[in-house]
Amino acid sequence: MDLELLSELATVNDSKVVLVVLDGVGGLAGPEGRTSLEAARTPNLDDLARRGVCGFHDPVAPGITPGSGPAHIGLFGYDPLRYMIGRGVLDTAGTPFEFAPGDLASRLNFATLAKDGTIADRRAGRIPDEEGKRIVEKLSAKIKKIDSVELLLQHVKEYRAAAIFRGEKLDGRLSDSDPQRTGKKPLEVAPVEDEPGPEAVRAAKLANEFIARAKGVLSDEEKANFLMMRGFDVYEPLPDFCELYKWRALAIATYPMYKGVAKLAGMRVIEQGQATLEEETDLLEANWNAADFVFFHVKKTDSKGEDGDLPGKIEVLEHFDELLPHITDLKPDVLCITGDHSTPCLMKSHSFHPVPLCIVSACARVDACESFGETAFLQGGLGRVHSTDVMPLLLAHARRLKKYGA
Amino acid sequence: MDLELLSELATVNDSKVVLVVLDGVGGLAGPEGRTSLEAARTPNLDDLARRGVCGFHDPVAPGITPGSGPAHIGLFGYDPLRYMIGRGVLDTAGTPFEFAPGDLASRLNFATLAKDGTIADRRAGRIPDEEGKRIVEKLSAKIKKIDSVELLLQHVKEYRAAAIFRGEKLDGRLSDSDPQRTGKKPLEVAPVEDEPGPEAVRAAKLANEFIARAKGVLSDEEKANFLMMRGFDVYEPLPDFCELYKWRALAIATYPMYKGVAKLAGMRVIEQGQATLEEETDLLEANWNAADFVFFHVKKTDSKGEDGDLPGKIEVLEHFDELLPHITDLKPDVLCITGDHSTPCLMKSHSFHPVPLCIVSACARVDACESFGETAFLQGGLGRVHSTDVMPLLLAHARRLKKYGA
Numbered sequence: 001m002d003l004e005l006l007s008e009l010a011t012v013n014d015s016k017v018v019l020v021v022l023d024g025v026g027g028l029a030g031p032e033g034r035t036s037l038e039a040a041r042t043p044n045l046d047d048l049a050r051r052g053v054c055g056f057h058d059p060v061a062p063g064i065t066p067g068s069g070p071a072h073i074g075l076f077g078y079d080p081l082r083y084m085i086g087r088g089v090l091d092t093a094g095t096p097f098e099f100a101p102g103d104l105a106s107r108l109n110f111a112t113l114a115k116d117g118t119i120a121d122r123r124a125g126r127i128p129d130e131e132g133k134r135i136v137e138k139l140s141a142k143i144k145k146i147d148s149v150e151l152l153l154q155h156v157k158e159y160r161a162a163a164i165f166r167g168e169k170l171d172g173r174l175s176d177s178d179p180q181r182t183g184k185k186p187l188e189v190a191p192v193e194d195e196p197g198p199e200a201v202r203a204a205k206l207a208n209e210f211i212a213r214a215k216g217v218l219s220d221e222e223k224a225n226f227l228m229m230r231g232f233d234v235y236e237p238l239p240d241f242c243e244l245y246k247w248r249a250l251a252i253a254t255y256p257m258y259k260g261v262a263k264l265a266g267m268r269v270i271e272q273g274q275a276t277l278e279e280e281t282d283l284l285e286a287n288w289n290a291a292d293f294v295f296f297h298v299k300k301t302d303s304k305g306e307d308g309d310l311p312g313k314i315e316v317l318e319h320f321d322e323l324l325p326h327i328t329d330l331k332p333d334v335l336c337i338t339g340d341h342s343t344p345c346l347m348k349s350h351s352f353h354p355v356p357l358c359i360v361s362a363c364a365r366v367d368a369c370e371s372f373g374e375t376a377f378l379q380g381g382l383g384r385v386h387s388t389d390v391m392p393l394l395l396a397h398a399r400r401l402k403k404y405g406a
Numbered sequence: 407m408d409l410e411l412l413s414e415l416a417t418v419n420d421s422k423v424v425l426v427v428l429d430g431v432g433g434l435a436g437p438e439g440r441t442s443l444e445a446a447r448t449p450n451l452d453d454l455a456r457r458g459v460c461g462f463h464d465p466v467a468p469g470i471t472p473g474s475g476p477a478h479i480g481l482f483g484y485d486p487l488r489y490m491i492g493r494g495v496l497d498t499a500g501t502p503f504e505f506a507p508g509d510l511a512s513r514l515n516f517a518t519l520a521k522d523g524t525i526a527d528r529r530a531g532r533i534p535d536e537e538g539k540r541i542v543e544k545l546s547a548k549i550k551k552i553d554s555v556e557l558l559l560q561h562v563k564e565y566r567a568a569a570i571f572r573g574e575k576l577d578g579r580l581s582d583s584d585p586q587r588t589g590k591k592p593l594e595v596a597p598v599e600d601e602p603g604p605e606a607v608r609a610a611k612l613a614n615e616f617i618a619r620a621k622g623v624l625s626d627e628e629k630a631n632f633l634m635m636r637g638f639d640v641y642e643p644l645p646d647f648c649e650l651y652k653w654r655a656l657a658i659a660t661y662p663m664y665k666g667v668a669k670l671a672g673m674r675v676i677e678q679g680q681a682t683l684e685e686e687t688d689l690l691e692a693n694w695n696a697a698d699f700v701f702f703h704v705k706k707t708d709s710k711g712e713d714g715d716l717p718g719k720i721e722v723l724e725h726f727d728e729l730l731p732h733i734t735d736l737k738p739d740v741l742c743i744t745g746d747h748s749t750p751c752l753m754k755s756h757s758f759h760p761v762p763l764c765i766v767s768a769c770a771r772v773d774a775c776e777s778f779g780e781t782a783f784l785q786g787g788l789g790r791v792h793s794t795d796v797m798p799l800l801l802a803h804a805r806r807l808k809k810y811g812a
Contacts, residue, residue, distance in 0.1 A: 026771075028769060028770075028771055028772075029771075029772055056789075060810055061407045061795070061798065062407075062791050062795040062798055062799050062802075063407070063795060063797075063798030063799040063800075063801060063802035063803075063807060064407065064415070064798060064802070064807065064810050065802065065807060065808075065809045065810060066809065066810050066811060067809050067810060067811035067812045068812070069811045069812050070810055070811035080810075080811065081408070081411070084811060085811070085812070086811075086812060087812030090812050231812060344769070346768075346769065347769055347805075349809075350809055351769065351802075352798075352799075352802040352807070353771050354771075354787075354789075374771060374787075375773065375774060378773060378774070378785060378786070378787055378789075379785075383789060384789040384790075
């Protein structure tokens with residue numbers, strides 16, 4: 001669906017829409033022949049499945065495993081193949097840092113360099129937040145520009161930070177300096193294209209120069225005596241989610257990356273106070289009147305999937321199910337429960353499998369699904385849609401889309 | 407899915423993937439209310455349906471009946487609407503002939519011309535291979551060029567051959583000289599476009615000139631005293647299947663056209679020794695260590711469908727099912743059983759119906775399908791995908807695709 005057209009059709013009403021993203025919610029059958037969703041006791045989710053219309057969405061395309069960025073971007077209605085967001089921008093967006101269009105962002109890892117010039121520790125002994133912040137400040141004080149290009153540094157978490165080059169047109173298609181293994185020497189940053197343009201060559205030069213100067217500044221540090229750059233990307237703003245769909249959008253998420261992707265879309269993001277699921281639902285209740293659309297992100301379904309922890313994933317789902325009445329009691333006009341991608345415990349990673357999707361609304365065409373799960377949803381009324389269809393479907397179920405054509 | 411992006415995501419591992427194409431496998435219910443797949447006793451296929459994920463693919467688009475070329479091209483991941491392969495190229499590709507980019511190819515049918523200038527036999531009495539070869543050699547010896555353009559001739563089978571013009575930029579959008587009926591005069595080859603460019607005008611002139619000169623050379627022949635041209639097409643190479651997906655691909659097929667389409671994609675094709683299904687499975691076993699991907703083509707399901715022979719099609723399916731353990735015993739990491747298109751006995755032709763598709767792999771999201779057939783697969787977890795999704799899905803199930811985006 002063309003975003004411009006969708007936006008033309010979007011209209012304003014009093015409806016409230018909640019999009020719950022259970023990160024990595026889809027799975028594969030475990031040893032007992034059931035996925036985590038199927039094995040979990042989830043009476044409230046099952047009730048939604050009965051009351052709503054169910055199915056699946058493909059985050060990018062059949063067979064394609066998405067990263068968290070493209071997976072969320074798609075759910076928000078942006079074509080994930082057109083709007084690429086690199087890790088440097090994604091991670092930084094989750095911090096209070098404010099991007100300007102054209103910024104070249106890169107993730108920084110503080111690291112420990114051995115005397116022989118190889119990487120002894122890729123995470124500088126996992127230095128705590130305070131240490132990380134101190135080192136970022138130290139670097140910021142010493143290095144403000146590389147050549148004539150402004151350098152901005154932002155601490156992210158522990159040994160992780162971000163570097164942003166601003167003020168010159170640069171190309172972010174650059175290789176990482178992180179060799180990915182200890183005992184190896186750091187790599188030169190270089191353009192990845194076979195025939196790079198001058199903006200990529202220049203960007204690589206700036207990055208390598210920064211690494212060299214940072215090495216000098218950090219030489220007296222015991223652990224974080226070096227840094228590595230990776231995930232280069234140039235920030236280009238997304239079409240504004242609130243303007244596109246003509247509503248006030250709010251994001252409630254615990255992890256920086258998901259706050260980041262919501263912020264990139266132009267949603268209002270609650271920065272603090274949502275460390276637990278209980279706090280997230282409290283915040284939803286507290287902010288209910290101030291938003292028309294809420295993106296509600298649940299992280300731990302994915303974390304347990306990545307750990308291959310089936311009982312753990314089941315527990316997270318059951319916990320969410322217990323808290324679900326806090327959401328349903330608010331009586332949203334449209335409640336959508338889905339994931340951004342599947343993370344089967346069996347694979348311990350994101351996967352390509354279609355993601356369960358359930359939409360509850362007064363105008364949902366209710367199907368025969370009786371329980372919330374992958375096998376049940378194969379009988380669902382939504383069939384299998386693309387992730388970018390989810391937002392038009394939510395708007396439609398909220399009666400927020402005008403008729404197309406006469 | 408963009409092929410370039412797919413190729414960027416493709417990565418190498420030790421997995422083995424087998425794609426079995428039961429040509430024309432999909433059908434319509436016969437007098438007893440069951441399709442050939444449903445009526446056939448196929449315990450091994452049913453077992454795959456239970457262990458795998460099932461559904462359908464659309465070869466081109468809903469409602470569109472594909473030829474064998476586009477149908478296979480789609481399964482190999484190439485957009486069949488973008489990569490058109492005409493019959494002249496397709497047929498010739500199944501022979502040892504080696505194309506150069508830009509070659510203009512046409513099928514040749516040797517025919518018998520009556521004294522009144524009409525076609526008495528469109529197949530020259532179905533002359534045998536040796537006769538066909540002799541006549542091709544005779545023509546080759548006498549006609550090496552038309553104007554300054556090189557002419558290459560290749561015998562295909564019996565009364566069929568191919569003519570290839572090389573060395574000048576030509577347009578293959580030309581009409582056939584074959585009037586399709588006996589008792590008619592042969593047609594002039596002409597550009598099909600309303601306002602043809604000079605390359606089409608020139609190509610038509612070369613073709614008509616060749617036909618006239620061939621008539622002279624063949625005038626002393628009793629049966630094959632004439633030839634007709636049809637299926638003009640210019641050869642443009644496909645992106646290389648092995649390079650795209652980063653594996654060693656092998657094709658096992660009995661019929662030239664399927665060998666041809668595999669060869670056009672850049673697969674290694676076994677040229678001889680696979681006349682029967684048993685020989686095909688023997689070859690699969692013998693070549694198992696030398697390939698990561700095997701395209702395994704079964705022709706007779708389609709032939710029986712074209713004949714409208716339901717018991718015959720059932721027999722072919724049961725025969726394949728008996729031999730299936732030869733494939734499963736090799737323990738491919740991914741085994742896909744599908745067709746290139748449907749060929750219902752009821753229609754005696756290729757059809758537009760979606761094609762049954764089953765993927766067996768350790769990371770398939772197993773659905774509730776208990777048997778291998780059109781009605782059962784409607785409950786399948788794959789739903790209905792496009793033929794070009796099949797290859798990404800096979801790569802994904804082989805864990806040969808990296809994550810897209812951060």
